[in-house]
Amino acid sequence: MSRLRFKISMSLDGYVAGPSQSVENPLGLGGTRLHEWAFRLKEFRTLLGLEGGERNESSPVVEESLANIGATIMGRHMFGGHPGPWDADKPWTGWWGANPPFHHPVFVLTHHARAPLEMQGGTRFIFVTSGIQSALEQAWHAAAGKDVCLAGGAHAAQQYLAAGLVDEMEINLVPTLLGSGERLFDGVGDSLYGLHLVRTVAAPGVTHLKFARP
């Protein structure tokens, strides 16, 4: 059965992005610290078209997280660029350059309608203004039997968690403090909506905590 699989990197104090996010600082001040564990990995660097990198305890976790994904959902903020209606003259095309590392349909939750955006390498950004349930249905259809990845950010994740729609959750817990920014678990209540911790992996610079339904 296909699953909605959420993955995100989070600081020890619960932030998934630092303060003062901007086009220059998409992850907010200090936010890159959340992803240092990934940038040192061969698997992650290959995905971004970069050379080098190491294999370590995180490698199987990253390989698992990339396997069998047929579509991705993300929030407008994670797609990035600027708030409000899309700029018609200089439309934002995401953080990832001409050939984004998805290579499948990516559904972007937004309040502002926009035509789909075809990128190189099989990535197609589809802009969904009809809410999280509609985005998920479209993503299931596009994934054609594979799983759907929920990539974040905090606000999109909070909505899917609170609706009980997340089947798997991988928290990459980074042993650092950001002090402020966007907290993942704000306003989602006091339950994990049926998710239980099923696997812990200690790796350099990160602890991978996998939650799933029993």
Place this chain on the structure above:
Amino acid sequence: MSRLRFKISMSLDGYVAGPSQSVENPLGLGGTRLHEWAFRLKEFRTLLGLEGGERNESSPVVEESLANIGATIMGRHMFGGHPGPWDADKPWTGWWGANPPFHHPVFVLTHHARAPLEMQGGTRFIFVTSGIQSALEQAWHAAAGKDVCLAGGAHAAQQYLAAGLVDEMEINLVPTLLGSGERLFDGVGDSLYGLHLVRTVAAPGVTHLKFARP
């Protein structure tokens, strides 16, 4: 060299106590969920004078946390009872009964002076109104070469962390959400004050994250 060793159980959303703490609910609503991993352990039950319990991956962590401690520091809120001046008619003597599980001097940070309180089994509560640095100096002296345990709660820990006085920190991360209450890492900034993750232990119902100075 003697060290100040801080240990605390924290939910995935960063809370070390639930909301609505009271004499009836010292850990706040849902707060007992933070300690279920400990209550199933033989080592912890023995400490509280209870029978039964199991040994698991947490056992060595608990044994290590109890070893070589000569004094404990805690906040007034953790000592508990009621806020404000001490009740002269019915003075609060802590949550732990006549024979508390410390068996050494315990320094309680408070704004309200009070004579020391001698309990059974070697536990002596000393009430310190002269601040965290003074409490630490008194605790070093009482520990006589052993380490000092910083037991919490959040507010006391935040003060010692922000002052750069914590030498070791054991976060017992519990895979649950409390939704509200007292957050450990609020107002302590964006650094860990020289502490680095040095060890991760995955155990039933908890992940033990140990931080120390390099």
